[in-house]
Each structure stands twice: as structure tokens, then as C-alpha cells.
Amino acid sequence: MIQLRDVVVEYPRPDGSRIRAVDGVTLDIREGELVGLIGPNGCGKSTLVRCFNALIRPTKGVVLVDGLDTRDPRCVLEIRRRVGMVFQNPDNQIVSTTVEREVAFGLENLGLAPREMRSRVEEVLERFRLREYRHHPPHLLSGGEKQRLAIASVVAMRPRYLIFDEPTSVLDPAGRAEVLALVQELAEEDPQRSIVFITQFPEEVESFPRLLVMRQGKVLLDGEPKGIFAQVDMLLRIGLEPPVEYLAESLWAKSPLAERERSEAEKGLGNDDQTEFGSIPSGERPKPIP
Amino acid sequence: MIIELERIWFSYDGLLPEQRPALREVSFSIRRGEFVGLVGPSGSGKTTLMLHLTGLLKPQRGKVLVDGVDVNAPGVDLVCxxxxxxxxxxxxxxQLFEETVWEDVAFGPRNLGLPPEEVAKRVRQALERVGLDPERFGARNPHQLSEGERRRVALAGVVAMEPEVLVLDEPTAGLDPQGVRLLEQFLRKFHSGGGTVVLISHHLDFVARSCSRIVALHRGQVVFDGPRDAFFADETLLREMGLRLPRLLHWWCTKRLRHPQLPPQVYSLEEVRRVLAEIGHRDRQRAEAGRSALPLPGDAPEAQSRTAE
Known part of the structure; x- marks a missing residue:
């Protein structure tokens, strides 16, 4: 479990004053959780998750990773082994000259025996469908493939916690879809692995069980995406846009048709479960034209 | 201006386009003032096709004609x-490379050999059109701007050339909703000012609310060319191409299951708002006409035509 207690992070400004990027966050990331994190630009999302693996140490408050304190220099290595991080742009993360070496890089730093290292590299190349590219230089891969490589290199170190800091925002649509599918797979294949996923696209985390919304250094909302996205007016006020269905649904709720539905439901005429948004199974897609 | 593609074949492998063709027998034309959406799954040939429009790639078979002139014929002025x-x-x-926003946007017009005052006028106008204040942004380093702002600087660089046609490849990739909205406003203005737009995008909600005509590519072939309504009504085709309905349209269809009197297709929140407001308006009219009971959705067609009179 990652535990944050009253975490405050301040940065110095050039003029000597301080800016508070994270402002008193208390939060638990439990074993096996898949958590989305959204918030307007500059709300402190990236700073917050950099506290998880001791890249940033809190100005005030405590961050514990499986009980290890990120302020304790003796714990930092172990914490970084447990908490793997994937950043926005794979070009800034990839350091090696071939795909294979990139996967091995982190393992070398863990000091693994060569035999163990080799078997993990093979396993990961296979798992992430990178075997055929093993001798390719990373810059010849597509954006989505590069991000897949960056994720593979982190997963090779077998972290318990995987943190994704906007891994889709510099990718083209195909790459975005690929990374999203991969994150879902990673969440499903290991029930102990916890994932925190930051994104600027709310629809990417729509299916996650838990969503955090940050604003001005604080966690404003914490819950199921459906309930959060339904608070349309509030989200728009803080500069976030829920997926378009929720915007449309809020227009609908004020329309005479919604009133009719409500009065029919009171009279017991309607079958409400059918039209309530989101409850129609995706297999039974309605026809757009009669 | 009219752009005509005539039976284009192209393969990245070389001269035999039958082997792994990226484009197969592609024919369609783009007329002045159109707003065309070019859609298709990844790898369907959209970007390859775009590169043919200005002679950056040459078809191995077939022709690209602009105003009747073959763009790959010898002596054609490709710069123009x-x-x-x-x-x-x-x-x-x-692709931004200059030290200031102003210089980057000025690069193209200057290369046209325009006089300095014309260059300045164009840079100013281009920045304004993409929503960047020239006074505020002109002197700034483009590399220190946000992603969305840099995208608009790059767009201004193209706009400053005063093109008649804009062809955009995935212009919304990586943009936040606000960035998408600004782009949309810009394109709408460009189009209403007489410009022609070809929009290549996976963002089907964006395509659906912007484009009146859709050309769909699948495995290098044109599998659909026609009005937007017909495209988004063809579920089989969409499924074959691995595309989903625009999200808003899908939501609307779930509503229509219970309210079949609703119009079959909407593409934007403004349309949703308008349709719902019309229904509200009609209900009020009906109430004023003395019908106290609200009609049920099922009896709508008759009742509607009566109130319409």
C-alpha cells in the first residue's frame, strides 16, 4: 500500500517565495487497485505521483510505500524498485541503443545475476511483443511501440506499483489505443499490481474502478468515474470536461422528455433500466436510422 | 479549385503497385468550398493519400489533377x-525551429519573396486567426509554449501562406478539449471564408460535427464516399473498418430507443440542445392550446403535424 498523510510539496520560485504544488493530500493506493488521476494543467498531479517513488520528498507530511518512508535515504532504492514510473514522452525515458538493451538497462542496475537477467529480458520481450524488434534501435519504432518499450522496461523490474504520468498525451490515436489496452491488460494479469494512471483525456479512465480529481494541489474528488463525471457543472467550473455523453445527459435531464420519463416512471409505465444512460450492453448497439 | 484523384495506385515497395499497395485504384475529387472528412483505421492509407495532393509522393499509376493540370507532369510549378x-x-x-513565434510564422511568406510589410501583415493575420495575440506571443520562444499553443503556431505558419485548401492530418492528437474547440472554431471560420478543408482524423465526433462529406479508406481503397448521414448510418461498414459510432451519436441512439420520434442523427451538443429546446417549445405551445395532458412519445407523429399547422 502507498500511504500519503497530509502531504505538502512546495517549490521555491525564482523570487524567493514558495509555490505550493501539493496542498495537504491524504490518500491510500491499495494493493491491486487501478486508479485514474485527472485534473487541470498545473494542479499538482505529476508532483503528487513523484512523491510515490521518492523522486520528490514532501515538504511536510509522510509518504509510506509498504511501510517504507520516502524521506529515509536508506529506503529510497527499495522504494524505487517497488514503484515503477512511465513518463509522458518515451523519447525522454529511453536511453539505450537497442530494444533489448533498453529492457536490460534497469535490470543491470538492480544487480541481477546474468542468467536471471537474460530470462527476464526474454520474458518481457515476449510479453510485450517486442521480440522481432530486439536488435532495432528504439528511435525506429513508432510512438506507440516506443511507449510499449518504455513500459516493458519498467515492468521487467517487477514493480508492485506502476505509475503512468500521461503516457498517452504525445501519441497518435493508434498509439493511444495501444497503450490503453496494455494498461488494462497489466491491471488484469496481476491482481497484486497497483496502477495509477494520469491522463488529460477523461474518457480514457471511464472504465476504471476509481478516479481521483485534483485541483490546486488538493484531491477534490475520489470515487467511481460515473458518479464523478455526472457532476458536469462542477467539473466544467474547474476546467475539466467530462466525456461528451455526460454533457449530453445533463442537457437531457433538463428537457421535457426527461420530465416525461420521470412522470411515467412515477406512474410505473416506463422501464427505466433500459434508458438510464450506460446500462445498455455494448453488444446491443442501437441502429441510428429506423 | 478542384482536386481530382484518378485511379491512383501507390506502393512503398517500389514500382509494382500490385505488391502490397498502400493505395489501390483511389478516385475521388474535392471541390472548392467542401469540408471533407477522410477517415479510416490506422494504416488505411490516409496520410499516404495526403502526400499525393501536392506531389510529395507520386502515384505509380493514375493521376492527381489540380484544376485539370496533372501535378506530376514536367514543368508544373510545385511551389505554387x-x-x-x-x-x-x-x-x-x-517542425518549429525559429527562436520566436513571429519569425517562425514569417518563414514561409518571406520565402515567397513578399515585401516586408506584406510579410508582417500576413504573420499578424495568421496569428490572430489561430487565436494567438501577435503582441503577446510574437516575441516568445515557441519551444516554451504549451503543446496546444505550439500546435497553433505551426498552423499559423501554414495559414500565413494563404492557402485555398487546408489538409490536416490528425490535428487533434494530443490536444485537450479546449485545444480541440479552438481548432474547430478556426476551421469553421476558414471554411465559411471560402476555404476548402480536408480533415484526416480518428476523432469521429470531431469529424462528424465538422464535415458534411465523408471519404472512407480501408486497406488503401475508397470504401465510402458520400454524405455524413449515410456514412454514420452504415453500421456494417463501420464495423468492418473497426470504427465506432461517434460517442455523442451513440448516446443519442440509446435515447431514441425510447423516444423514436427524435430525429435519427445528431452530431454536436448544440444540435442536442436545439432539438430538445424545440420539443420544449412545442410542448408549451400545445399546453397553451388547451391540451393539458402531456402526450406520450408514441402518439407524437400525428400530434406533431397538427401543432405544426
Whole structure:
């Protein structure tokens, strides 16, 4: 479990004053959780998750990773082994000259025996469908493939916690879809692995069980995406846009048709479960034209 | 201006286009003032096709005609052609290279050999059109701007050439909703000012609310060319191409299951708002006409036509 207690992070400004990027966050990331994190630009999302693996140490408050304190220099290595991080742009993360070496890089730093290292590299190349590219230089891969490589290199170190800091925002649509599918797979294949996923696209985390919304250094909302996205007016006020269905649904709720539905439901005429948004199974897609 | 593609074949492998063709027998034309959406799954040939429009790639068979002139014929002025047809590549902000926003946008017009005052006028106008205040942004380093702002600088660089046609490849990739909205406003203005737009995008909600005509590519072939309504009604085709309905349209269809009197297709929140407001208006009219009981959705057609009179 990652535990944050009253975490405050301040940065110095050039003029000597301080800016508070994270402002008193208390939060638990439990074993096996898949958590989305959204918030307007500059709300402190990236700073917050950099506290998880001791890249940033809190100005005030405590961050514990499986009980290890990120302020304790003796714990930092172990914490970084447990908490793997994937950043926005794979070009800034990839350091090696071939795909294979990139996967091995982190393992070398863990000091693994060569035999163990080799078997993990093979396993990961296979798992992430990178075997055929093993001798390719990373810059010849597509954006989505590069991000897949960056994720593979982190997963090779077998972290318990995987943190994704906007891994889709510099990718083209195909790459975005690929990374999203991969994150879902990673969440499903290991029930102990916890994932925190930051994104600027709310629809990417729509299916996650838990969503955090940050604003001005604080966690404003914490819950199921459906309930959060339904608070349309509030989200728009803080500069976030829920997926378009929720915007449309809020227009609908004020329309005479919604009133009719409500009065029919009171009279017991309607079958409400059918039209309530989101409850129609995706297999039974309605026809757009009669 | 009219762009005509005539039975184009192209393969990246070389001269035998039958082997792994990226484009197969592609024919369609783009007329002045159109707003065309070019859609298709990844790898269907959209970007390859775009590169043919200004002679950046040459078809191995077939012709690209602009105003009746084969763009690949010897002696054709490609510089002039590329000024008239502005291509906005995917992630165009990666091509910014000057030290200030102003210089970057001025690069193209200056290369046209325009006098300095004309260059200045164009840079100013282009920045304004993409929503960047020239006073505020002109002197700034483009590399220190946000992603969305840099995208707009790159777009301004193309706009400053005053093209008649804009072809944009995935212009929304990586943009937040606010960035998408600004782009949309810009394109709408460009179009209403007489410009022609070809929009290549996976963002089907964006395509659906912007484009009146859709050309769909699948495995290098044109599998659909026609009005937007017909495209989004063809579920089988969409499924074959691995595309989903626009999200808003899908939501609307779930509503129509219970309210079949609703119009079959909407593409934007403004349309949803308008349709719902019309229903509200009609209900009020009916109430004023003395019908106290609200009609049930099922009896709508008759009742509607009566109130319409």
C-alpha cells in the first residue's frame, strides 16, 4: 500500500517565495487497485505521483510505500524498485541503443545475476511483443511501440506499483489505443499490481474502478468515474470536461422528455433500466436510422 | 479549385503497385468550398493519400489533377501548388525551429519573396486567426509554449501562406478539449471564408460535427464516399473498418430507443440542445392550446403535424 498523510510539496520560485504544488493530500493506493488521476494543467498531479517513488520528498507530511518512508535515504532504492514510473514522452525515458538493451538497462542496475537477467529480458520481450524488434534501435519504432518499450522496461523490474504520468498525451490515436489496452491488460494479469494512471483525456479512465480529481494541489474528488463525471457543472467550473455523453445527459435531464420519463416512471409505465444512460450492453448497439 | 484523384495506385515497395499497395485504384475529387472528412483505421492509407495532393509522393499509376493540370507532369510549378494547398502534418509543432513565434510564422511568406510589410501583415493575420495575440506571443520562444499553443503556431505558419485548401492530418492528437474547440472554431471560420478543408482524423465526433462529406479508406481503397448521414448510418461498414459510432451519436441512439420520434442523427451538443429546446417549445405551445395532458412519445407523429399547422 502507498500511504500519503497530509502531504505538502512546495517549490521555491525564482523570487524567493514558495509555490505550493501539493496542498495537504491524504490518500491510500491499495494493493491491486487501478486508479485514474485527472485534473487541470498545473494542479499538482505529476508532483503528487513523484512523491510515490521518492523522486520528490514532501515538504511536510509522510509518504509510506509498504511501510517504507520516502524521506529515509536508506529506503529510497527499495522504494524505487517497488514503484515503477512511465513518463509522458518515451523519447525522454529511453536511453539505450537497442530494444533489448533498453529492457536490460534497469535490470543491470538492480544487480541481477546474468542468467536471471537474460530470462527476464526474454520474458518481457515476449510479453510485450517486442521480440522481432530486439536488435532495432528504439528511435525506429513508432510512438506507440516506443511507449510499449518504455513500459516493458519498467515492468521487467517487477514493480508492485506502476505509475503512468500521461503516457498517452504525445501519441497518435493508434498509439493511444495501444497503450490503453496494455494498461488494462497489466491491471488484469496481476491482481497484486497497483496502477495509477494520469491522463488529460477523461474518457480514457471511464472504465476504471476509481478516479481521483485534483485541483490546486488538493484531491477534490475520489470515487467511481460515473458518479464523478455526472457532476458536469462542477467539473466544467474547474476546467475539466467530462466525456461528451455526460454533457449530453445533463442537457437531457433538463428537457421535457426527461420530465416525461420521470412522470411515467412515477406512474410505473416506463422501464427505466433500459434508458438510464450506460446500462445498455455494448453488444446491443442501437441502429441510428429506423 | 478542384482536386481530382484518378485511379491512383501507390506502393512503398517500389514500382509494382500490385505488391502490397498502400493505395489501390483511389478516385475521388474535392471541390472548392467542401469540408471533407477522410477517415479510416490506422494504416488505411490516409496520410499516404495526403502526400499525393501536392506531389510529395507520386502515384505509380493514375493521376492527381489540380484544376485539370496533372501535378506530376514536367514543368508544373510545385511551389505554387504547395502554397495553394496547405498541408498540416501530424504533430506539426515538432517542425518549429525559429527562436520566436513571429519569425517562425514569417518563414514561409518571406520565402515567397513578399515585401516586408506584406510579410508582417500576413504573420499578424495568421496569428490572430489561430487565436494567438501577435503582441503577446510574437516575441516568445515557441519551444516554451504549451503543446496546444505550439500546435497553433505551426498552423499559423501554414495559414500565413494563404492557402485555398487546408489538409490536416490528425490535428487533434494530443490536444485537450479546449485545444480541440479552438481548432474547430478556426476551421469553421476558414471554411465559411471560402476555404476548402480536408480533415484526416480518428476523432469521429470531431469529424462528424465538422464535415458534411465523408471519404472512407480501408486497406488503401475508397470504401465510402458520400454524405455524413449515410456514412454514420452504415453500421456494417463501420464495423468492418473497426470504427465506432461517434460517442455523442451513440448516446443519442440509446435515447431514441425510447423516444423514436427524435430525429435519427445528431452530431454536436448544440444540435442536442436545439432539438430538445424545440420539443420544449412545442410542448408549451400545445399546453397553451388547451391540451393539458402531456402526450406520450408514441402518439407524437400525428400530434406533431397538427401543432405544426
Amino acid at each position: 501548388l504547395r502554397r495553394r494547398i496547405g498541408l498540416v502534418f501530424q504533430f506539426p509543432e515538432t
